[in-house]
Amino acid sequence: MAKTKQEAARKIFVLDTSVILYDHNAIHSFQEHDLAIPISVLEELDNFKKGDDTLNYEAREFIRVLDDISGNHNLNEWVSLNGKDKGQFKVLMNGNKDDGTAQKFGQSKMDNRILDAALSLKREKPDQKVVLVTKDINLRLKAKSLELPAEDYETGKIKNLEHLYEGCSTIEQVDDTELDDLHTHGFCDVGSVTDQQQVANHYYVLKSNNASALAYYNAQEERIERVDKPAAYGIQPRNAKQSFALHAILNPDVQLVTMLGVAGTGKTLLALAGAIEQRRNFHQIYLARPVISLAGAKLDPYMQPLHDNLKMIQNQFSEKDKNYKRINDMLEKEKLLITPLAYIRGRSLSKICFIVDEAQNLTPHEVKTIITRAGEDTKFIFTGDINQIDTPYLDKQSNGLSYLIDRMQDNALYAHIALDKGERSALANLANEVL
Structure with a gap:
């Protein structure tokens, strides 16, 4: 036949x-x-x-x-x-x-x-x-x-890595009167600043001949709003993109935040400081990393950078300060939990601030599994560097963090920032640029 x-x-x-x-x-x-x-x-x-x-x-x-x-x-x-x-x-x-x-x-x-x-x-x-x-x-x-x-298995791979959403842009030649309105009233009309199609929670550096301002598009109000340089539990942003990232983390209307950046750009530090600043909004804060193949090595060294970030926040205060002691108290009562991601599989995710570090080592399916378990009043923050993937068979196009950024953009519940300026030291920045 x-x-x-x-x-x-x-x-x-x-x-x-x-x-x-x-x-x-x-x-x-x-x-x-x-x-x-x-x-x-x-x-x-x-x-x-x-x-x-x-x-x-x-x-x-x-x-x-x-x-x-x-x-x-x-x-x-x-x-x-x-x-x-x-x-x-x-x-x-x-x-x-x-x-x-x-x-x-x-x-x-x-x-x-x-x-x-x-x-x-x-x-x-x-x-x-x-x-x-x-x-x-x-x-x-x-x-x-x-x-x-x-x-290759194509499901979950993003097609245009060069056009992966960055979360912010610069607009030159903005009229001085619009920046005055932004500074005075806290907002201005979209059309007076740009004729571009707007993306929810997209951030802007607005520049005129005489001044500049940080702003973002509020999709609910359909207007451009001023972004002040926020601080979180003693941590001050050091550049515009860090200000944008911290603004997104502290924004109660944004339930999902992603941050891309190389080592030293402040991803984990900002996420953790922002979560602790909002501790009253959550029952617990989870700071987790996916477990990768460590060839029999112990997990402690792999998790140590997370503890280092927490210690950096704590050291903004003296040991006698209540803010210093509060972090120890949160750890003892498990209000703040630093753990491998696999160890909290199956836990309830209601009223939780969930930070996933090194998210580039997750598959798209695992990212979806984590987020779809979100209960009421839960916030997710995914951070990572897609140039540093340790999981076998994942790459820049097929890892869960790239997939998440590609699929979630232009949603009122989501914000993303690609951090590109290292803030550790001049030597660390030089190494990232030339080595």
């Missing part, structure tokens, strides 16, 4: 372990196409089941997803995926040792067994295009050397 055009165009995507550990729901992201997973991938996932790491969670969840799909069917045969216009699914047995991969790469590595299985499927299904999907660049290169088409 002749195949329909749709059947002829249907591809078979073979997923490797890296895709599953990135997104346990990946199996539902390929529309009408067929999917296959080598049994070697299931063996590898078995090694990731136990633990509190993000990878462990993804492995466990995928195994549950696969169990739901299988039902009473044998998975070594094609099984229809649930849902309209979905394809079929199958677990592939390891390929034939005579297929050629063993001679080229050997059979000791799991990656080579995955290649064998995909190549065997390609020979078994000559009328369908078989594509290996992996986030492992080296595995893609090996596949292509064997004339096996290979692709």
